[in-house]
Amino acid sequence: MIQLSDHFTYPRLLKFVFPSIVMMIFTSIYSVVDGLFVSNFVGKSAFAAVNLAMPFLMAFSALGFMMGTGGSAIVAKTLGEGKKEKANEYFSMLVYVTIAGGIFFSCVQAVLIKPVAIMMGAEGELLKNCILYGRLSSISLTAFMLQNVFQSFFVTAEKPKLGLAVIISAGVTNMVLDLLFVGIFRWGLAGAAIATFCGECIGGITPLLYFSRKNSSKLRLGKTRFYGSILCKTCTNGSSELMTNLSSSIVNSMYNLQLMKFSGENGVVAYGTIMYVNFIFAAIFIGYSIGSAPIVSYHYGAENHSELKNMLNKSLRLIAITSMVQVVMAQLIAAPLAQIFVGYDAELFRLTRHGFRIFSLTFLICGFNIFGSSFFTALNNGPLSALISFLRTLVFQLSVVWILPMFLGIDGIWGSVAIAELLTICVTVLCLISQRRVSLRLIIDDHLGRSFLAFDLLTYEKESPVLAFMRHRRLFSLSCYTFFTEWRIGSI
Numbered sequence: 001m002i003q004l005s006d007h008f009t010y011p012r013l014l015k016f017v018f019p020s021i022v023m024m025i026f027t028s029i030y031s032v033v034d035g036l037f038v039s040n041f042v043g044k045s046a047f048a049a050v051n052l053a054m055p056f057l058m059a060f061s062a063l064g065f066m067m068g069t070g071g072s073a074i075v076a077k078t079l080g081e082g083k084k085e086k087a088n089e090y091f092s093m094l095v096y097v098t099i100a101g102g103i104f105f106s107c108v109q110a111v112l113i114k115p116v117a118i119m120m121g122a123e124g125e126l127l128k129n130c131i132l133y134g135r136l137s138s139i140s141l142t143a144f145m146l147q148n149v150f151q152s153f154f155v156t157a158e159k160p161k162l163g164l165a166v167i168i169s170a171g172v173t174n175m176v177l178d179l180l181f182v183g184i185f186r187w188g189l190a191g192a193a194i195a196t197f198c199g200e201c202i203g204g205i206t207p208l209l210y211f212s213r214k215n216s217s218k219l220r221l222g223k224t225r226f227y228g229s230i231l232c233k234t235c236t237n238g239s240s241e242l243m244t245n246l247s248s249s250i251v252n253s254m255y256n257l258q259l260m261k262f263s264g265e266n267g268v269v270a271y272g273t274i275m276y277v278n279f280i281f282a283a284i285f286i287g288y289s290i291g292s293a294p295i296v297s298y299h300y301g302a303e304n305h306s307e308l309k310n311m312l313n314k315s316l317r318l319i320a321i322t323s324m325v326q327v328v329m330a331q332l333i334a335a336p337l338a339q340i341f342v343g344y345d346a347e348l349f350r351l352t353r354h355g356f357r358i359f360s361l362t363f364l365i366c367g368f369n370i371f372g373s374s375f376f377t378a379l380n381n382g383p384l385s386a387l388i389s390f391l392r393t394l395v396f397q398l399s400v401v402w403i404l405p406m407f408l409g410i411d412g413i414w415g416s417v418a419i420a421e422l423l424t425i426c427v428t429v430l431c432l433i434s435q436r437r438v439s440l441r442l443i444i445d446d447h448l449g450r451s452f453l454a455f456d457l458l459t460y461e462k463e464s465p466v467l468a469f470m471r472h473r474r475l476f477s478l479s480c481y482t483f484f485t486e487w488r489i490g491s492i
Contacts, residue, residue: 003158005080007307008295013314017291019160023151024287026164026171027203028279033175034192035276037182039269039341044348046189048265049122049129051272052256055249056116057137060105062245064148067098069293070238072152073378074230076294079156079218080301091153092224094234095208098149102142109138120253121260129189136193143197143204150207156294157217166206174199236382243386244373247393254401255413262410263351270352271413273341274359281326281360285319285367289374296378312375319367326367330360358414365421372428384431391427396420 006012039047071094078087113134114127122130147170154163174195181191211221235242252275259267292315299307338352369392376385397420404412404419 005298005302008311008314010314010318013292013295013311014318016160016295017288019164020151020155020291021284021287023160023164023167024283024290025280026167027147027151028276028283029171029175032276032279033178034196035272036341037178038189038192039273040344041182041186042188042192044265044269044342044345045125046129047272048268049126049189050133050192051268051275052120052122052126053113053117053130053134053137054272055252055256056113057109057134059246059249060109060141061144061148062242062249063101063105064098064145065245066238066242067094067101067145067234068149068152068238069290069374069377070234070236070382071149072156072294073237073297073380074233075153075219076156076297076378077301077380080298084218087218088220088222089224090227090230091211091219092221093227093230095146095149095211095221096224097231098145099142102145105145106138106141109141110135113138120256133189133193136190137196140197140200140204144200146204146208147200150204150211152290152293153211153219154207155291157211157219159217160291162210162217163207166203169206170199170203173202233380233382237377237380237385239382239386239389243389244393247390247397251393251397251401254398255416258401258405258413259410262405262413266345266348266351267410267413269342269348270355273338273352274356274414276341277330277337277356278359278362281330281363282366282370284322284326285370288315288318288367289371292371293374293378296375297380300379315371315375316368319371323364323367326363327360330363331357334360355410355414358411359417361415361418362421365418365425369421369424369428372432376431384434388424388428388431392420392424396423 008016035047035050038050071090075087075091075094078090114131117127117130117134120130147167151163151167154160154166177195177198178192181187181195185191187194208221211217211219214220255271256268259271263270292311296308296311299311334353334356338349338356342348342352369388373385373388373392376382376388397416400419400423401413401416404416406412408415
């Protein structure tokens with residue numbers, strides 16, 4: 001069995017993160033299946049309603065991602081420090097807080113969906129469908145938040161395969177029930193929402209039952225107390241994921257407004273289709289980041305700098321290769337995917353195909369930004385991670401999607417995300433450079449501190465001042481030699 005404390009070669013790393021990648025892909029796929037069935041069996045207007053409501057609904061689920069990614073970084077770091085009991089107390093508290101938050105926000109979501117839909121321009125049948133789908137979806141919000149939390153904690157518990165099995169079960173349940181409720185029984189949007197509810201309950205409640213009982217993993221739910229500082233640190237660490245999802249909701253709403261202006265309902269439907277496919281492509285990078293984050297956090301807690309450098313280098317190479325493959329693949333499958341979702345409308349098909357081919361350039365860059373933000377979260381550097389996410393998902397995208405269409409029309413909307421990702425990668429690189437400099441200072445302080453500590457101890461032991469000085473000089477020289485050696489080989 002692969003453990004967090006292991007040295008990770010390429011095969012070992014890929015084997016460890018593979019379940020997380022597949023887990024995220026399945027999470028994306030069963031969302032895509034909802035859209036596929038609604039588009040083909042209920043109609044274009046119902047599909048547009050789902051796309052209008054989805055950004056608002058995903059904003060609340062973002063809290064689950066925040067608790068999962070931010071909390072798992074703390075728990076993994078605590079495990080790396082050898083404090084297993086304390087790690088389980090933190091884990092238990094974070095799960096209980098998620099449950100309480102999920103119940104509260106499900107009520108908020110049910111109340112606010114109507115005014116939000118009206119604000120987005122929905123009226124008539126479109127408004128009715130938005131309210132129906134939003135209120136039914138609010139029932140399973142707590143389970144969905146737990147699902148997002150446990151996706152991260154399964155990896156921290158060294159049980160990524162079990163997490164994968166849970167997500168596959170949830171996804172298959174959703175897809176089968178979509179076929180049954182929407183395709184056969186013709187329950188429309190209500191059927192799609194009920195199918196999603198059942199799938200999310202399996203994804204959220206099954207892990208809850210597993211960790212509540214005695215198990216073979218590193219984590220178990222049990223008695224705990226409220227750790228306010230840990231909760232705050234979790235929110236800080238996970239602020240990038242919260243910011244990403246909240247910003248995505250705001251940005252997607254802006255995209256829908258711009259598309260309604262330039263292309264009407266067809267633009268919203270085409271964008272919704274592109275976003276569904278984007279979920280699958282981005283899920284590979286997100287899954288890799290989720291799977292690798294506990295490794296980074298563990299070795300950060302264990303102060304294993306060489307393994308941190310190893311993880312960073314290997315991750316960047318893997319992401320580069322994957323990015324190029326994704327762009328080529330996206331160009332090839334643009335037409336078939338558009339045909340599957342909106343083949344019933346020739347104009348809509350052409351709009352979707354064209355939009356996706358421009359949008360797919362995003363995949364060349366976004367993986368580096370997703371991993372960069374996750375990497376800093378894993379290092380318990382929430383503010384730096386949040387900065388990357390804030391600029392990437394809100395500032396740059398809002399600015400670009402507002403300005404580019406003035407010059408390029410609807411093509412400016414399709415290309416906005418790629419330009420925003422390009423701007424973000426400059427920030428990500430600067431943050432990585434700054435982190436390297438911080439590490440350099442820490443190592444200098446560490447080596448000098450050990451030298452002066454040795455000097456103090458020798459003096460305290462009342463050795464000859466001359467002898468103490470000579471020993472201190474040797475220690476100091478050794479310290480400097482070690483530092484420059486580490487710098488030369490790139491371990492800092």
